[in-house]
Amino acid sequence: MKLWYSTTSSFARKVVATLKYHQLENQVEMLRITDSFDPNSPHNQHNPLGRIPALQIENGEWLFGSLLISQYLDSIGLQPTLFPMNGKRWQVLGLHALVEGILENTTPMIVVERRFRPENEWWKARHHQLMERNIRSFMQLEEKLAKFGDELNIGTLSAVCLIDWWQFRPDNTGYDLEKNFPNLTEWAAKMNTKYPCLQTTTPTV
Numbered sequence: 001m002k003l004w005y006s007t008t009s010s011f012a013r014k015v016v017a018t019l020k021y022h023q024l025e026n027q028v029e030m031l032r033i034t035d036s037f038d039p040n041s042p043h044n045q046h047n048p049l050g051r052i053p054a055l056q057i058e059n060g061e062w063l064f065g066s067l068l069i070s071q072y073l074d075s076i077g078l079q080p081t082l083f084p085m086n087g088k089r090w091q092v093l094g095l096h097a098l099v100e101g102i103l104e105n106t107t108p109m110i111v112v113e114r115r116f117r118p119e120n121e122w123w124k125a126r127h128h129q130l131m132e133r134n135i136r137s138f139m140q141l142e143e144k145l146a147k148f149g150d151e152l153n154i155g156t157l158s159a160v161c162l163i164d165w166w167q168f169r170p171d172n173t174g175y176d177l178e179k180n181f182p183n184l185t186e187w188a189a190k191m192n193t194k195y196p197c198l199q200t201t202t203p204t205v
């Protein structure tokens with residue numbers, strides 16, 4: 001298998017952490033890119049959507065989307081599943097959906113404009129609207145996480161990726177998560193200490 005990924009993307013970290021959790025590293029050739037937004041970045045040749053992560057599986061097919069890729073890796077891994085089939089399934093997937101929603105509210109508009117456009121061209125009213133939604137979502141995230149403690153599943157794993165990314169790229173959001181939601185950042189720090197698949201994948205440039 002082959003994986004297009006970066007060490008800065010929260011979506012890619014979800015997949016790499018799943019891979020490490022299931023100890024599948026020796027089955028995957030890791031193809032690192034440094035700028036997912038660059039139209040000339042090599043991952044574009046395999047993913048028409050132009051995004052990372054993208055995983056090529058054994059039959060040659062490429063899978064896109066971090067949830068789908070994580071699900072695939074989880075299905076071939078030998079460790080206990082990150083996608084429980086018991087009564088917790090919908091809580092876990094609901095948590096994942098909230099995390100994903102915050103990232104989708106943030107990356108395509110706020111991050112892209114803050115990184116690549118001069119400030120006088122930002123659509124500030126839209127940034128404000130999206131950040132207001134994110135803040136409400138962070139409140140709900142705190143409530144949802146309280147039910148999981150330090151358990152590892154695809155929801156909590158994704159939440160750690162989100163929270164760490166937010167602290168890693170403060171300029172991309174303009175919002176201090178640690179100051180406003182210290183419970184979230186403290187919880188993520190504990191999760192990183194407890195789980196090697198998280199500890200070894202914290203974002204770096």
Ligand SMILES: N[C@@H](CCC(=O)N[C@@H](CS)C(=O)NCC(=O)O)C(=O)O
Pocket residue numbers: 009010011012036037038050051052053064065066067107
């Ligand atoms: N829903 C996708 C989102 C992936 C995504 O947006 N990745 C970003 C990097 S964080 C990307 O590749 N962006 C490139 C672009 O938008 O040009 C997933 O879950 O994998």
